[in-house]
Amino acid sequence: MGTTQLESVPEPKYWHLKTVLTEALDSEFSVGEILPNERDLAARFGVARATLRQALEQLELEGRLQRRRGVGTTVAPPRVGVAVGTEQHTWPGAAGDAWQPVDSVQAPPPAAVAAALETGADESVHTVRRSRMSHGQQVATELLYIPAASVPGLTAIDAPSGAARARAVLRELQHLPLEGEDRAVELGSARAEDARELDRLPGSPVLVVTTRFFVQGRTAALSVATYRADTCRLTFGESAGVEIHHDPEKRAS
Amino acid sequence: MGTTQLESVPEPKYWHLKTVLTEALDSEFSVGEILPNERDLAARFGVARATLRQALEQLELEGRLQRRRGVGTTVAPPRVGVAVGTEQHTWPGAAGDAWQPVDSVQAPPPAAVAAALETGADESVHTVRRSRMSHGQQVATELLYIPAASVPGLTAIDAPSGAARARAVLRELQHLPLEGEDRAVELGSARAEDARELDRLPGSPVLVVTTRFFVQGRTAALSVATYRADTCRLTFGESAGVEIHHDPEKRAS
Numbered sequence: 001m002g003t004t005q006l007e008s009v010p011e012p013k014y015w016h017l018k019t020v021l022t023e024a025l026d027s028e029f030s031v032g033e034i035l036p037n038e039r040d041l042a043a044r045f046g047v048a049r050a051t052l053r054q055a056l057e058q059l060e061l062e063g064r065l066q067r068r069r070g071v072g073t074t075v076a077p078p079r080v081g082v083a084v085g086t087e088q089h090t091w092p093g094a095a096g097d098a099w100q101p102v103d104s105v106q107a108p109p110p111a112a113v114a115a116a117l118e119t120g121a122d123e124s125v126h127t128v129r130r131s132r133m134s135h136g137q138q139v140a141t142e143l144l145y146i147p148a149a150s151v152p153g154l155t156a157i158d159a160p161s162g163a164a165r166a167r168a169v170l171r172e173l174q175h176l177p178l179e180g181e182d183r184a185v186e187l188g189s190a191r192a193e194d195a196r197e198l199d200r201l202p203g204s205p206v207l208v209v210t211t212r213f214f215v216q217g218r219t220a221a222l223s224v225a226t227y228r229a230d231t232c233r234l235t236f237g238e239s240a241g242v243e244i245h246h247d248p249e250k251r252a253s
Numbered sequence: 254m255g256t257t258q259l260e261s262v263p264e265p266k267y268w269h270l271k272t273v274l275t276e277a278l279d280s281e282f283s284v285g286e287i288l289p290n291e292r293d294l295a296a297r298f299g300v301a302r303a304t305l306r307q308a309l310e311q312l313e314l315e316g317r318l319q320r321r322r323g324v325g326t327t328v329a330p331p332r333v334g335v336a337v338g339t340e341q342h343t344w345p346g347a348a349g350d351a352w353q354p355v356d357s358v359q360a361p362p363p364a365a366v367a368a369a370l371e372t373g374a375d376e377s378v379h380t381v382r383r384s385r386m387s388h389g390q391q392v393a394t395e396l397l398y399i400p401a402a403s404v405p406g407l408t409a410i411d412a413p414s415g416a417a418r419a420r421a422v423l424r425e426l427q428h429l430p431l432e433g434e435d436r437a438v439e440l441g442s443a444r445a446e447d448a449r450e451l452d453r454l455p456g457s458p459v460l461v462v463t464t465r466f467f468v469q470g471r472t473a474a475l476s477v478a479t480y481r482a483d484t485c486r487l488t489f490g491e492s493a494g495v496e497i498h499h500d501p502e503k504r505a506s
Contacts, residue, residue: 012455012456014456015445015455015456018456054456057456058442058456061440061441061442061456061458062440062441062442063439063440079439081437085489085490180490181490182488182489182490183488183489183490184334184486184487184488184489185438185460185486185487185488185489186316186332186460186482186485186486186487187314187315187316187440187458187460187482187483188314188315189311189314189315192268202265202268203265203267203268203271203307203310203311203314205314205440205458207438207439207440229439229440230440232439233437233438233439234437234438234439235435235436235437235438236338236435236436236437236438236489237338237433237434237435237436
């Protein structure tokens with residue numbers, strides 16, 4: 001493919017470039033392949049580096065490209081469907097839970113979490129950190145906030161720290177009669193710590209799933225789970241795993 | 254607040270700047286207020302424009318700022334909870350549906366949609382466009398793909414075009430016995446047409462919700478809904494509307 005001049009296109013240049021790049025990805029590159037550097041790509045398509053960068057960002061948002069630390073920009077594999085909330089009405093840590101406990105600390109939660117849990121502003125809550133793997137890769141990290149009142153039987157003696165402590169907290173939580181849960185999904189940007197765990201750059205787009213667990217009309221626990229937005233498609237419902245890749249520009253032909 | 258020098262910070266500059274900017278947004282600016290231009294902001298915080306822009310992008314991802322065409326960057330109101338899939342097992346267009354039909358055309362769908370619907374590559378399907386309002390603002394746009402086989406009773410005579418046609422298609426769809434549905438949520442970038450409708454710049458981050466509707470084990474209809482990611486929090490479950498604003502950096506104090 002030769003140099004493609006985009007000078008005469010009325011829509012934003014990066015937009016047309018994105019389409020051209022998408023076609024190049026389909027026809028010339030395979031999954032995992034590293035793209036040429038920005039200078040070479042800009043020269044090849046006859047665009048400014050700023051235009052190129054905008055187009056690359058679009059393709060990253062759409063899950064076609066991945067920027068990886070120390071590697072560069074690579075062609076992304078299709079997104080992985082990750083089931084969320086198919087196990088309605090079970091506590092975190094119940095049999096079949098896809099999450100692995102990592103550790104548990106006691107600390108005052110973020111203000112919004114304290115408000116939802118109706119704990120005092122400076123009151124410590126159990127904060128269980130868990131991670132979720134899919135296809136051999138960590139796809140999500142979770143902070144699960146549990147007020148002391150939700151785990152009254154917990155003792156400091158059994159498992160004072162680490163993953164064992166996290167499991168002890170979750171085991172105690174199972175004793176409460178779970179009444180229901182609700183969830184919200186929104187766009188966020190990866191905090192430094194989450195980014196490290198998820199092998200992403202700080203600030204990368206993530207999907208944040210907030211789940212409230214209800215007991216006797218109150219929020220007895222609250223989960224904030226951060227999923228990689230580049231590789232994950234969150235699936236809901238009985239036959240989880242919709243296999244539609246979002247690419248409405250491309251028509252059947 | 255005077256000039257804040259960020260030179261000596263070991264973490265990425267934009268990351269610390271983001272925290273500083275967040276504090277400024279909380280203390281000095283009110284919702285809807287327009288931020289000073291990039292040059293002035295960069296000077297005030299003693300950072301390069303590129304660093305500033307990265308921090309602004311983060312804050313936009315997190316829903317704190319909005320970039321609007323012809324207006325500039327404004328302080329965003331808290332995100333609005335938009336219920337998705339609370340009305341399980343009802344067809345689009347059933348009583349209480351939050352979506353408004355806009356029009357309906359017959360066209361070959363994107364390749365991935367044709368594959369899910371098991372229609373032929375060049376086969377036209379009914380494509381109903383709908384829009385969704387919340388708090389007086391359009392928050393989402395939807396393309397609903399319905400194969401001719403799913404609406405056998407539809408005639409061309411009743412309502413040949415426009416919103417009336419869309420309603421006629423949905424009315425016919427109600428005759429099928431819906432067995433179930435599943436959903437996936439993923440990050441996307443706004444196509445030019447969707448961006449126009451949603452009053453966003455093309456390529457802005459959006460949340461794409463794909464829903465398959467099953468009849469007799471096959472996909473009888475498929476919806477691709479595009480939600481503004483800046484203003485929307487998608488809520489799932491019985492008591493939809495989790496009011497946690499994602500801000501885990503901020504601790505209760």
